[in-house]
Every structure is written in C-alpha cells, then in structure tokens.
Amino acid sequence: MMKGFRKYLMIGLAATALSTAGLPAWADQVLNIAHPVLEQSWSPLQGGGHVARWQSLWWAAPMYFDKDGKLTPYVLASATHDEGFKTWTLTIDPKAVFSDGSKITAQDIVGTWNLCARPATKHARVNLFLGDVEGFNDVVVGKAKDMAGLVVKDDQTVTVTLATADPIFDQKIATALIPPVKISQAVDESGAQKADWWRPENGVVVSGPFMPESMDLDQGIVTLVPNPHFFGPKPKLEKVVITTVSDPITATLMLQRGDMDAATELITPTVIQDLGADFLGGPALAKGQQFWFDASKPPMDDINVRKALTMSVNPQELALAAFPDGPFTVADQILNKVPGVDPDYPKYTYDPEAAKAALAASKYKGSDRLPKIMFVGISTPTHEAAAQYIAEQWRKVLGIQGTEMKPAIETYAGPDQKSVQVFRDDVGTRVPDAVSYLMGSIHSGSGNALNKMGGYKNPEVDKLLDEASVKGVDDPDRIGNAQKAQRLFREDWMYIPYYYDVMSKWAMPWVQSFDKNDDWQVIEPWNVSIDEEKRP
Amino acid sequence: MGRYIINRLVRWIPSVFILLLLVYALVFFGAGDPIKLIFLQAPGDVAYDPARVDAIREAAGLNRPFLLQFWDYILNVAQGNFGNSLVSGRSVNAMISAAVPVTLKIGLTAIVLVSLLGILLGVIAALNQNKWLDNLIVGFALVIWGIPVFVAGPLITVFLVLVLDFDVPYGWGGLFSPKVIVPLLVIGLNPMALIIRQARAGVLEVLSEDYVRTARAKGIPNYQVVMRHIMRPVLTPVVSQIGLLVIATLNNSILIEKVFGLPGLGRMTETAIKSSDYPVILAIVLIFSVVVMASNLLVDISYPLLDPRAAAKKTEDE
Numbered sequence: 061m062m063k064g065f066r067k068y069l070m071i072g073l074a075a076t077a078l079s080t081a082g083l084p085a086w087a088d089q090v091l092n093i094a095h096p097v098l099e100q101s102w103s104p105l106q107g108g109g110h111v112a113r114w115q116s117l118w119w120a121a122p123m124y125f126d127k128d129g130k131l132t133p134y135v136l137a138s139a140t141h142d143e144g145f146k147t148w149t150l151t152i153d154p155k156a157v158f159s160d161g162s163k164i165t166a167q168d169i170v171g172t173w174n175l176c177a178r179p180a181t182k183h184a185r186v187n188l189f190l191g192d193v194e195g196f197n198d199v200v201v202g203k204a205k206d207m208a209g210l211v212v213k214d215d216q217t218v219t220v221t222l223a224t225a226d227p228i229f230d231q232k233i234a235t236a237l238i239p240p241v242k243i244s245q246a247v248d249e250s251g252a253q254k255a256d257w258w259r260p261e262n263g264v265v266v267s268g269p270f271m272p273e274s275m276d277l278d279q280g281i282v283t284l285v286p287n288p289h290f291f292g293p294k295p296k297l298e299k300v301v302i303t304t305v306s307d308p309i310t311a312t313l314m315l316q317r318g319d320m321d322a323a324t325e326l327i328t329p330t331v332i333q334d335l336g337a338d339f340l341g342g343p344a345l346a347k348g349q350q351f352w353f354d355a356s357k358p359p360m361d362d363i364n365v366r367k368a369l370t371m372s373v374n375p376q377e378l379a380l381a382a383f384p385d386g387p388f389t390v391a392d393q394i395l396n397k398v399p400g401v402d403p404d405y406p407k408y409t410y411d412p413e414a415a416k417a418a419l420a421a422s423k424y425k426g427s428d429r430l431p432k433i434m435f436v437g438i439s440t441p442t443h444e445a446a447a448q449y450i451a452e453q454w455r456k457v458l459g460i461q462g463t464e465m466k467p468a469i470e471t472y473a474g475p476d477q478k479s480v481q482v483f484r485d486d487v488g489t490r491v492p493d494a495v496s497y498l499m500g501s502i503h504s505g506s507g508n509a510l511n512k513m514g515g516y517k518n519p520e521v522d523k524l525l526d527e528a529s530v531k532g533v534d535d536p537d538r539i540g541n542a543q544k545a546q547r548l549f550r551e552d553w554m555y556i557p558y559y560y561d562v563m564s565k566w567a568m569p570w571v572q573s574f575d576k577n578d579d580w581q582v583i584e585p586w587n588v589s590i591d592e593e594k595r596p
Numbered sequence: 597m598g599r600y601i602i603n604r605l606v607r608w609i610p611s612v613f614i615l616l617l618l619v620y621a622l623v624f625f626g627a628g629d630p631i632k633l634i635f636l637q638a639p640g641d642v643a644y645d646p647a648r649v650d651a652i653r654e655a656a657g658l659n660r661p662f663l664l665q666f667w668d669y670i671l672n673v674a675q676g677n678f679g680n681s682l683v684s685g686r687s688v689n690a691m692i693s694a695a696v697p698v699t700l701k702i703g704l705t706a707i708v709l710v711s712l713l714g715i716l717l718g719v720i721a722a723l724n725q726n727k728w729l730d731n732l733i734v735g736f737a738l739v740i741w742g743i744p745v746f747v748a749g750p751l752i753t754v755f756l757v758l759v760l761d762f763d764v765p766y767g768w769g770g771l772f773s774p775k776v777i778v779p780l781l782v783i784g785l786n787p788m789a790l791i792i793r794q795a796r797a798g799v800l801e802v803l804s805e806d807y808v809r810t811a812r813a814k815g816i817p818n819y820q821v822v823m824r825h826i827m828r829p830v831l832t833p834v835v836s837q838i839g840l841l842v843i844a845t846l847n848n849s850i851l852i853e854k855v856f857g858l859p860g861l862g863r864m865t866e867t868a869i870k871s872s873d874y875p876v877i878l879a880i881v882l883i884f885s886v887v888v889m890a891s892n893l894l895v896d897i898s899y900p901l902l903d904p905r906a907a908a909k910k911t912e913d914e
Contacts, residue, residue, distance in 0.1 A: 098864070280859065
C-alpha cells in the first residue's frame with residue numbers, strides 16, 4: 061500500500077516538475093525587453109547608444125531626478141558648492157556599495173570620470189557632464205590622463221574644481237551615463253579601459269539594483285538578476301532579459317503576444333494601432349525635433365531662402381504628417397518643458413505669399429536657380445512622411461522641384477556629402493535649465509551649431525548665453541537672457557520647427573512603474589513590476 | 597586533380613587580395629569614419645568635437661596612411677588575426693567564430709533541402725509538361741522567384757503568428773529546433789525557383805534524346821528510366837547552379853537573420869555596415885569569398901564525376 065502511494069507521489073511530483081519546467085519565462089516577475097541592436101559592448105562608459113538606455117538597471121548614478129524632477133541623492137549623499145560655484149564637494153553615501161559588498165569610494169568616482177574623458181574610451185557625451193572641470197580639455201584630446209580639477213579628499217569625498225563657474229554642476233552629474241564603476245576592474249596599467257571588464261564571466265561588480273547574470277553577445281541576450289548587495293530598495297522584478305530583436309515587425313508581434321513586455325525603442329508608422337497609444341505615450345520631454353538649415357551651404361546661405369522655406373511649411377500639418385495619432389505635439393520655439401519656456405514667443409507662421417516674396421527677394425530670385433536641396437536624418441518612416449510633406453509644400457508654394465532625402469550623411473555619394481543642407485535632428489537637455497538647453501543647441505560651441513547649422517555663430521546669442529550660464533539658478537537674468545537669446549536666434553531663420561518629444565514608455569500596459577527620465581533611464585528600476593493578470 | 601585544386605587556390609589568393617583592398621578602400625574612403633559615426637549616428641546632444649574625434653582616431657591608430665593600415669591588416673590576417681572591432685573593441689575572431697557555424701548550418705541545410713525539393717519538383721513538372729501539374733509548379737516557381745526574401749520573411753511570420761496563432765519563430769536553438777523551420781523555408785524559397793526551372797529544362801532536353809526513347813522502347817519501367825538515364829545528365833546543369841545557390845543563400849542570410857534573430861554572419865554584416873566597422877566587414881567579406889570559392893571548386897570537382905566528357909576536357913586543360 062505504502063509502496064504504491066510513494067510511486068504515485070513520485071509520478072505526481074515528476075509531472076508537476078515537468079509541467080513547471082515547460083512554463084514560459086514570463087510566468088514570474090520577469091521583464092522581457094526587445095532591444096533593436098545587436099550590441100557587442102555593454103560597457104557603461106559609452107555615454108550613448110541603445111545600451112546606455114538600460115544603464116540605470118545595473119549602475120547607480122551619482123544622483124538622479126525623480127518622477128517630479130526633484131534632484132535626489134543616490135551614490136552621492138550630497139553635492140555642495142562654494143559661493144562662486146567653482147568648487148564643489150561631493151560626499152558619497154556611506155551605504156553605497158558594489159555588488160560584492162565593497163564600498164564605492166572617491167577613488168572610484170575620480171577614476172571613472174577620468175576614464176570617461178580619455179579619448180580611447182569614446183564616451184559620447186562626457187563633455188555635457190564634466191566639460192567644465194579643470195583639465196578636462198587636455199584629457200579629452202589625449203594631452204593628459206587625469207583632470208586636475210578632480211581630487212580625492214578622502215575615501216568618501218571628492219573635491220571638484222571647475223574652470224568656469226557652474227551653478228548647475230550638481231544637476232549635470234545627475235545622470236546614469238557617468239556611473240561610478242569599480243575602477244580597479246575597469247582600467248588597465250596604461251590608463252585605458254580593459255577589454256570586456258563589464259562581462260559577468262570577468263567578475264564585474266555593479267552598483268545598481270540588478271546585476272548581470274549572463275551576457276551572450278553572439279545571440280544578443282543579456283540577463284540581469286537582483287543585486288543582493290544593492291544599497292537601495294529591494295527590486296520587485298526577479299529577472300530582466302534583454303533580447304536583440306532588430307526587426308520592428310517581429311518586435312511588434314512579440315509585444316502583442318506577450319513574449320516581450322517592453323522595447324528599448326520601437327517606432328513604426330502603425331505603432332499606435334498595433335500596440336496602443338499608451339505604448340508610445342509618456343511625459344513631455346525637454347527635447348524637440350527640428351529641421352536645421354546649414355547656412356554655410358547654398359542656398360541656405362541666403363536668409364531670404366531660409367525664410368521662404370520656413371514660411372511655406374504649415375507646422376501643424378508637418379507634425380500631423382509624421383504622427384497623425386499623436387502623442388507628440390507641434391513645436392514652435394526651441395525651449396520645451398524647462399523653466400524659461402517663452403510664453404510670448406513669436407511663432408513661425410505658415411504664410412505662402414510671404415514665402416514667395418522672400419524667395420523673390422533672395423539672391424537666387426526664384427526656385428529655378430536653387431541647387432538641389434538634400435536632407436539627412438530621414439531615418440524612420442515617420443520622418444520620411446514629414447520630409448515628404450515639406451518637399452511637397454516647397455514644390456506647391458515655391459515651385460522647388462529638386463529635393464532628396466536620406467537617413468544619414470554617409471549614404472550620400474562622396475561630393476554630395478559636402479552639400480547637404482537640411483539636418484533632421486533633436487536638441488534638448490538633461491537638466492531642467494533653459495540655458496543648458498540653448499547652450500547645447502544654438503550656442504556657437506554646440507555640436508548642433510557646428511555640425512548641423514554649418515558653424516552657426518551669432519555673437520549676441522553667444523554673449524547672452526555665456527553671461528547667463530554663470531548666473532545662479534534663482535537669478536531671474538538666467539532665464540531672461542536665455543529667452544532673449546532664443547528670440548535673437550529666431551530672427552536668423554535657421555530651422556523648421558517639427559515636434560516636441562515625449563519620453564515614450566515603450567512598454568506594454570502590464571509593466572508597472574516604468575517611468576523614465578530625460579536621460580532615457582528607468583527612474584526607479586526597483587519599483588518596476590509586472591501585472592500578470594493583464595499579460596496575455 | 598590535386599594540381600588542379602592547387603592551381604585554383606593559388607589563383608584565388610591574388611583575387612582575394614584585390615577584393616580586400618577594394619573593400620578596405622571603399623569603407624576607408626567612402627563609407628565614413630567609424631569614430632565619427634559613433635558620434636554622428638547618436639541622436640541629439642552628442643559631444644561631437646573634431647579635436648576629440650581626432651584624438652580618438654589617433655588612439656585607435658586610424659590616423660596613419662591608408663596603405664600602411666591596409667598592410668598591417670593583411671599581415672595580421674595572414675597570421676589568422678582579424679583584429680578588434682573599432683566600435684566595441686571586441687575580438688573579431690571571437691565574433692566570427694560564433695557566427696560562422698550558425699550561417700553555415702542554416703545555409704548548407706537550406707541548399708540541400710532546396711536542391712532535393714527543387715530537382716524533384718522540376719522533374720515532376722517536366723514529366724507532366726503542359727499539364728496542370730506542370731503549370732502549377734512553374735507558376736509556383738515564378739511566384740517565389742518574384743518575392744524578395746525581405747518581403748517573404750515578415751509576411752510569412754505575420755501570417756503564421758496572426759492568422760494561424762503560431763509562436764513567433766525567433767532566435768536560435770540549434771539546427772533541430774522548430775524555430776529554424778521558417779527561416780530555412782524563407783532562405784530557400786527564392787533560390788528553389790532557380791533549381792526547379794533548371795531541372796525542368798534539363799529533363800525536357802534529355803527526354804527527347806534517342807537513348808531515353810530506346811530505354812522506354814525496351815520496356816524499362818518509367819521510374820528506372822528517370823533515375824538511371826535522365827537524372828544523371830540533368831544533374832550536371834543543376835549542380836552548376838550550386839555556386840549561384842550559395843551566393844543567393846548568403847545574400848538571403850543578410851536579410852533574413854535579422855528578421856528571425858539568428859546569430860549568424862548575416863546579422864553581423866548588417867550591424868558592421870551600419871557602423872562602418874571595417875575589421876568586421878573585411879572578415880565577413882573574406883569568409884564569404886572563401887565560401888563562394890570553395891563551392892565553385894566543389895562544383896568543378898563534381899563535374900567529371902557526373903559527366904565523363906568534362907573529365908576528359910579537364911585532363912587536357914591540366
């Protein structure tokens with residue numbers, strides 16, 4: 061009798077085990093993310109690319125902005141400054157530890173930031189965060205290895221000396237893109253980043269709520285599990301699996317079926333119809349898309365042509381052409397979402413007659429003398445729809461026939477690469493500050509002015525922004541100068557406003573607390589969970 | 597035969613050298629600087645500073661003259677070292693060694709299946725010339741020849757998932773995983789049309805030969821006539837298509853591996869081209885060229901086995 065019972069018990073247990081083993085991964089609190097690019101490097105020191113968008117899952121930022129935009133301590137317990145905003149003292153939270161339980165030290169912060177600045181690391185955005193630190197300019201071009209302005213005061217304290225005063229330095233370093241790493245793991249004797257130090261098989265220790273369990277770079281699958289030594293709240297998810305799904309149709313199908321829960325980025329013309337408005341929606345972002353004119357190339361070297369091209373486009377219709385179902389909103393001024401958005405900004409208006417008059421007043425006199433106008437940045441079907449709309453308006457209103465559009469500048473044949481006049485791209489800021497926003501978009505030193513607007517330089521604009529950048533965040537002139545600079549820039553007719561971005565959730569409705577900040581990071585990854593009842 | 601193979605290999609080396617030089621020059625001068633692309637392709641507020649880009653290029657050894665860089669590259673390749681990816685810093689040898697088996701397994705399986713099925717359908721069509729079965733098979737071949745794989749792949753996936761409620765065929769679980777069936781089908785579909793048409797034309801040509809008529813007149817059963825007397829001469833032109841089949845399969849793998857998430861050379865090619873990562877691009881070009889050369893060599897070697905006249909001519913050539 062007993063023997064028979066045992067036999068049936070064993071069979072029952074085996075059957076249960078087999079049936080559980082057969083369950084898909086999503087049976088538990090597992091977040092499956094579809095990632096669009098086959099990544100060969102998951103180094104946290106790249107400062108950009110799709111990899112960087114998941115950095116907050118496994119790396120703790122120095123500080124971060126919470127859901128309400130409040131600067132919140134994280135690895136750093138505090139960041140204080142002297143009266144002139146030139147010397148900052150950063151104090152590390154004594155509880156801040158890596159996943160092996162060792163403390164995050166001042167040496168780690170200084171070492172990481174120096175490593176980020178060195179040319180061989182190829183960090184794409186380091187100068188946005190550390191560009192004002194004394195000695196930065198020498199390190200980024202390889203003349204020095206370390207920034208003189210970064211000094212370890214003691215194990216828990218870093219002193220930062222800036223070359224120019226910066227009242228918002230603490231906000232600038234509130235980003236997961238320069239996370240302190242265990243520097244002894246990441247750097248070799250020559251000061252270069254060690255190859256593959258960030259792989260779990262090399263024993264990487266991390267500081268975020270999750271840590272890598274496995275990284276199959278060939279298949280494109282990265283698995284993260286909770287970090288047992290995380291110094292913040294315990295994560296709700298049991299696992300995060302990031303899988304490369306390069307094809308947007310396949311990714312859409314997998315999201316629809318619940319095989320995937322979120323995507324790093326997914327833009328298709330039918331994304332709202334396929335996955336719902338909530339998938340693409342999110343809070344407004346301090347970022348806007350524009351079509352920038354390169355004023356160094358004909359015919360954009362004539363302000364009247366730029367005027368004509370801008371006034372022949374209806375901004376409402378332009379945004380609708382790209383996103384007929386939202387959620388993006390029509391753009392006008394450069395500034396968006398940050399304190400200092402100009403409520404009385406004189407928008408560019410659609411005025412076909414004025415556009416024709418402006419073209420007639422230009423040195424080209426009419427459309428037949430204009431060279432072919434070439435666009436770049438037309439990298440998605442939505443941007444293509446918008447660019448097609450612009451070309452059609454130019455044809456209808458101004459009689460311009462010769463336009464061409466491509467995704468990237470290198471897709472043009474050699475000689476044409478030097479003649480491209482219109483760049484579709486976004487500008488924005490990671491900190492809630494109008495000056496920082498404009499410094500990165502219309503100041504002559506910005507990458508946008510140098511590369512997209514052909515070395516645009518308006519000395520008045522530069523002067524106003526330079527003056528504003530050293531004023532305290534509470535000084536009304538900081539915002540006042542920024543607004544004046546923006547209006548001056550408007551008179552140069554350098555762009556066609558397109559739309560303001562939102563921070564798309566890119567997650568299905570069953571993914572909870574998946575809020576992201578302006579840095580594309582999940583703000584509080586430990587709060588993310590899956591509502592299993594809503595999952596298909 | 598041995599001398600013939602060595603001759604072919606010796607002739608192949610300079611052509612590969614020229615091919616590599618051309619591709620190196622194309623990516624070096626034309627496709628764009630991979631370091632610049634790291635900054636230019638990222639959206640928004642990327643810190644693009646020409647002085648910094650120069651410093652990064654210097655650190656990566658990319659500021660040296662073209663020929664010097666190419667010569668270093670060739671010396672490394674000769675020692676079996678493809679270098680490191682310019683974008684990720686990962687060893688290209690490691691990347692390639694993981695990807696090659698996947699593409700080879702998928703490609704070879706597709707070629708075998710396509711050849712068997714294509715020959716079978718071609719023979720059936722020819723034996724039923726101008727009947728409904730022939731029209732059906734020829735029509736089918738025309739349709740699959742006309743649909744590019746990058747259209748067929750997503751369409752078949754959408755049909756299977758949304759209409760038939762199948763799981764999304766995605767990822768790699770080995771050659772015997774059910775996930776591989778759909779990609780195999782898609783990769784092979786387009787080149788199969790080639791085999792069907794070639795086999796059909798070959799059979800039709802042979803059917804009117806005297807020795808086939810004689811064999812039938814002697815009362816030999818039809819299947820024996822087909823297997824013994826028709827198939828062998830038909831195989832020669834079909835085998836000559838294998839080289840084209842290999843090229844088509846490699847091309848298709850570039851377009852299809854992305855759709856089905858197969859971690860092979862095709863998916864790697866797409867990523868490398870987008871980022872102008874030329875150590876990876878060149879390694880892939882070299883491997884593709886080895887595969888094409890080897891398949892052409894195999895085709896040449898197999899000719900004499902199928903057709904004694906070819907063996908006689910080859911001996912004269914040698």
